[in-house]
Amino acid sequence: MSPPPTPWTTVPILGIIQILTWGTTFYLLSILAEPIALDTGWSALSVTFGISLALLVSGLSAGSVGRLITRHGGRSVMSAGIGVLSVGLLGLALAPTLPAYLAAWAVIGAAMAATLYEAAFSTLGRIFGGDARRAITTLTLIGGFSATICWPLSAALVEAVGWRGTCTVYGALHLCVTLPLCRFGLPPSQTVQPPASDPQDAVGWNDIRLRAMGVAGICLVFIFVTLSIHLIPILVASGYGLAAAVGLGALIGPSQVSARVLEMLGRQRHSPVLTMIAAALCVASGVLGLAVGLPAAICLITYGAGAGLWTIARGTVPLALFGPTHYTATMARLALPILATSALAPLLGTLLIPALGPVGTLAALGLVALVPCGAALLLWRLRTPLTPR
Missing domain, CATH: 1.20.1250.20 (MFS general substrate transporter like domains)
Structure with missing residues (x-):
């Protein structure tokens, strides 16, 4: 064996x-x-x-x-x-x-x-x-x-x-x-047995926790995709030279990895919902900080840390909230609106910047980032301890 x-x-x-x-x-x-x-x-x-x-x-x-x-x-x-x-x-x-x-x-x-x-x-x-x-x-x-x-x-x-x-x-x-x-x-998936009922019926959009995860994911992915495409032009339009803007943008990747390392070193001593709260707060603080003129390097490091933590939270929070039995179905439900937003975000961002300008766009994205903060705090309030499955 x-x-x-x-x-x-x-x-x-x-x-x-x-x-x-x-x-x-x-x-x-x-x-x-x-x-x-x-x-x-x-x-x-x-x-x-x-x-x-x-x-x-x-x-x-x-x-x-x-x-x-x-x-x-x-x-x-x-x-x-x-x-x-x-x-x-x-x-x-x-x-x-x-x-x-x-x-x-x-x-x-x-x-x-x-x-x-x-x-x-x-x-x-x-x-x-x-x-x-x-x-x-x-x-x-x-x-x-x-x-x-x-x-x-x-x-x-x-x-x-x-x-x-x-x-x-x-x-x-x-x-x-x-x-x-x-x-x-890869090993075969034999550890967790599927439920007798249809897994797609297990966790529906009538569950407020799933709705909170979905809304948070939609808002955050809209911010991530928009800034991944338009961050450099926004920084240049805000007064930075091209080389400086590229250098500032390059801070995001290392900060993402650093945040994930810190999360891994935490050895699961805290709830995944806390990781989601930290992710949402970091993203909101970074984007709003850019909008009000705080040092761009600090803002982008903070933003990158939030993006790195969200990648973890989007996988671990559903597991903690709903357990392994319905995890696959839950992830599938969340994927559709989030990926659809990823597809539409480049176009929406292209329309947003001429209408609001660079500072207005950052302010709008910062306000959008406050929504996941509220969703994460709601999940913290609604969290229940998992029983063994």
């Missing part, structure tokens, strides 16, 4: 999978958008619409993926998702027209639902049950290096083989490396 799975063997494998899947989906166009537009003549808006379409498809697919993980376990579903991702990347490489290019992104979106954090968190929940919190925290720490690793790799590949060659290489990489790692490295 094989030994029981442990986080020390499972999490590093999932971490490698997260680095490679995030780097070849969500972060792909950060490097490839300009080469694609120059090579094809398609507009920059049309090219970047691909990731918005993928996020929307991912959100629409989340419920089905959640049910599949509940029935078959994360290893099988994530393996299938990696195979679909390879097909989508090869479709990008071969796309002769803009409709074919967007169709490939739709395929990638379905794969994202089965391979990125929501699927990985659900897989850990199915394997380790109520003990998955530390594994989720460690996974976010490893996954946080995706852009750090894949942006330089993508840039080098584009320089060597072009954007189509880069997509081909990534498709082959998933087939030859990521897929075997997932299929043969």
Whole structure:
């Protein structure tokens, strides 16, 4: 009989999978958008619409993926998702027209639902049950290096083989490396048994705790996506030089990782809801601080810490509130509105900045950030101790 799975063997494998899947989906166009537009003549808006379409498809697919993980376990579903991702990347490489290019992104979106954090968190929940919190925290720490690793790799590949060659290489990489790692490295999900009733009926939107998580996630992801695209132009419009703005923006990544390290060192001695409260307060303080003219470096470090903590909270708070039995279904329910917001946020941000200006935009985002603070405090008030399951 094989030994029981442990986080020390499972999490590093999932971490490698997260680095490679995030780097070849969500972060792909950060490097490839300009080469694609120059090579094809398609507009920059049309090219970047691909990731918005993928996020929307991912959100629409989340419920089905959640049910599949509940029935078959994360290893099988994530393996299938990696195979679909390879097909989508090869479709990008071969796309002769803009409709074919967007169709490939739709395929990638379905794969994202089965391979990125929501699927990985659900897989850990199915394997380790109520003990998955530390594994989720460690996974976010490893996954946080995706852009750090894949942006330089993508840039080098584009320089060597072009954007189509880069997509081909990534498709082959998933087939030859990521897929075997997932299929043969992850344990089967046998620890937690699915409920006899339909898991999708277990936790509905009539539960105020789920609504609070959903509202917080929608507000925070809107802020994160908007600032990930528009932060540098906002800082430049506020009076910073381009080099200074880029340097300030570079503070966010290390602060995210540092906050995750501190959370991991806490050894689960506090409620995950406290992590969510800290995340919401840090994001609100950072954005509102920028709006009122506080030192940008301090504000962005605070904001980055909040973003890093939210990545942990979005996986650990549902586990603490609803338990492992309905965890996968809960994550699937939350994914749809949050990913749909991710898809729409770039467009909404583009409309917001000309209407309000840089300071007004930061103030508006800061007010939006107060909503998750209220939601987190509500969850703290409503929290109940988990009984053994």
